[in-house]
Amino acid sequence: MTHSISPSRPSDLVSPVEAYSFFRKLTETVTCSQGRLPFLKRSLPDLVRVLNVGGAALVSQRQGGWKVESWAGTPQWPEAQSSHSSHYSQRVEKSTPPAMPLDLIASAVDRGAAVMHHSWMVVPSIAPSTEASQPVDRPTCLVLYLANDSASRSELSRTGEIFLRHVALAGQCQRQRERVHQLTQVLRASAQWQRNQLLPTSDEDSLLNEIAETAIKLLSCQRVSIFLWDKRGKKLVGKPSVGIEDPLVISDDAGIVGEVLATGEPKIWNGGDDDESRVNRSVDQSLDFQTTSLVAVPLIGQRGETIGVFEAINHQENSFTESHVSLLNDLALHAAGAIEALRAQKRLTASRDRLVRDAANSSPLVGEHPDIVAIRQSGTRVAGTDLTVMILGSNGTGKEVVARHIHYESDRRGEPFVAVNCAALVESLLESELFGHEKGSFTDANSTRVGKFELASGGTLFLDEVGDMSPGGQAKLLRVLEQREVVRVGGSVPIPVDVRVIAATNQPLEQLIAEKRFREDLFFRLNVVSLVLPDLAKRGTDILLLAEHFMQHFCYEIGRQVPTLAESAKAAMLSHPWPGNVRELRNTIERVCYLTSGDVIQAADLELRSMDGQALGGESSELASINLNGIDSLAEATRQFQISHILSSIDRCSGNMTEAAERMELHRSNLYRKMKQLGMKTGEG
């Protein structure tokens, strides 16, 4: 016979002051105790005292029975009355536990209200309304063993309910603390994966191993598999696969992993009552392993698509719970991000390497002449160092080609190669061009500009025509080379630059030094290693090798069958002085490829001119002519004339800009400036 409790006589046992200090202490204990059990240990004795009961126990439902989580009371706690003692906690068993009034507990839970019978009162917990995603406490009851002078029934039940709410709160606080701890661990692990990905040795296998190790530790399980989905092959490829060398490959609809892939929902399987047929035992067989419990969650990519399944197997102490699902989901989120980031990084690296290879192949250093072979070898040797290199040689001999060769042979090949033509820059612009400028630092500085040194960061800066640099420019360049940092014009912050500098000139630098036109200290800074390119006319049959190379190049560009060179053409080329060096040869072959159509190139087709402008082996070529039809504006007609005149002068000097400038009675840098003004290509950069 049980009774629901209804408010009865007011108690004079619990004074308001006593009740107030009890509840205040209860609240304090919730916030400072490290979880539900410590809370119970500290608060149950207070409850026994304030309610003046013989004993109090907190029982919760577990695996079909009731387990005493904690109790407090006097030694007169009653004898055992139930056969369910196997569900009592260790602590109760050790101290000869009293039996619980199980029928009364069941009745209190059924009614959802406190019930009383003889010396017992049971107060059931009323589950707080929580979000669906929050784990809910198991049914819990407060069992009170009453004494003769215990508090009133209503006092007991009311205080019991408040006590149970605090127990639930202590549980929630504990779960939140555990969750924060879990998330901290996950974030730490994720940060570590990202750091490791930056290592040059990082690959997908080592990342997956690292993720698996983290998961094994955080989930306290025996094994972890990360299955990546081969959608086209309808397969799941699992790694790491302990005990076998090859990756584990299963059909994408097999077992619980297949269920997760199909539904996108996490799944738990804990053996026991769970359906045995859901487990793919063939995997166990292939790995000589016994799965007893598992949890699996989807790996979702950044665009929301499922890219695989993350599975943890055999919890080392208990079965897997919803809390493990949350943890594995968090890990899966970061794991999917790390896997995708690594794949994207590998794709980018591969395409960058392809581009670098293409760029390197597009400017090969062609030639078998001993001088060229020696330069190629020295270039390769010097590429392994950060030494400054000076390349000397006449115009068009291939100084930039050699500089590129060094760059692409070096570890800097994946970073920029930036070429600056120092002769094309007047002193006022040189500083801003090389070092950049801050917005507003001078009249035309409408925006901040990054200089060539910064642009070349990590790579190579090629300073062409360095002999033409103004004295002021030379002083500034020397300072940067010594300090390895630049300050933008108008700025004050030094910016460190990691740049390999290669300089080139066609000027006799020793003579310029003697004439005080080039700084000796800068010369020694730049001239750590020097390579001297011979004129093309001195390279013998390399002329033919280069001609073949350019014919291949241009014919491929225009989709033309590569013609052969007649003996007369070869002889003409071998005897031509090539004042414009390789550039002149290249221009000649380009013209031939575009303007002739036969299978064999004759000497006359080459239209090689002697130094006095007479055509060799053929008629003289027409100089660039201008068509002023339809142009009324005097300014435009003048512009067209200037363009035409500059082009024909450069053509007459076979591309030698210094000579062309001299012929036009201009300084070389003024010629470049004029060409820029006229919208002509200057070939710099």
Ligand SMILES: Nc1ncnc2c1ncn2[C@@H]1O[C@H](COP(=O)(O)OP(=O)(O)OP(=O)(O)O)[C@@H](O)[C@H]1O
């Ligand atoms: N050894 C070579 N193999 C292949 N191409 C070459 C070689 N040398 C020069 N060239 C080609 O000749 C042209 C001129 O070369 P490059 O610009 O390197 O000469 P440069 O000495 O730097 O000229 P400048 O003194 O005018 O700056 C380029 O088109 C280049 O590709």
